[in-house]
Amino acid sequence: MRKVNFEEVDAEEVGKECKGVSIRWLITKDIGAKHFAMRMFDVEPKGHTPLHSHEWEHEVFVLEGKGMVLGEGGEEKLKKGDVVFMPSNEKHQFKNTGDEKLRFLCLIPYLD
């Protein structure tokens, strides 16, 4: 097994149509995870991810902060303990709508 605390993992700025977003890759192929990856996102106040879609789905768990997720059916507010399943190919965007950091886990499959 392998154990780390998330604070030991470097946060990398995410550029490309994101604003105020950083990512930590917590569990990846590099340590033997063949099926899916665990990432942590921090979104600063007024920050957001791009409005985009892709083949891989998201499984999200909100750890702290307040935000909004936009999907093809409309918006949903986000708070601690919220769980979001974003299906494959659905257009989506995450936004921080609060005054504190929005932090969530976002897991994705390795498709191949």
Added chain:
Amino acid sequence: MRKVNFEEVDAEEVGKECKGVSIRWLITKDIGAKHFAMRMFDVEPKGHTPLHSHEWEHEVFVLEGKGMVLGEGGEEKLKKGDVVFMPSNEKHQFKNTGDEKLRFLCLIPYLD
């Protein structure tokens, strides 16, 4: 997309060699998750999961409490923000070693 708060999902007691353990199935095949499932475990003080192994790996994120995870290489202490990758077929066990609930997310692949 589908959003719920974890508190809206019923916690089911886990029997079978577990002590003081409940599970919430947060994201599953039933809502379209084809590749992996998100579950939340609550382990009561002095509670534990069985010492066992299986083909599916675990990706774990500790949300609250204090505990211990035993793997084939020995024990690791657990606290909030800890991340554990438990590989396929490694014998393992989770224990609550604190005075409060130990709560963690544990994700598993759908193997087929």
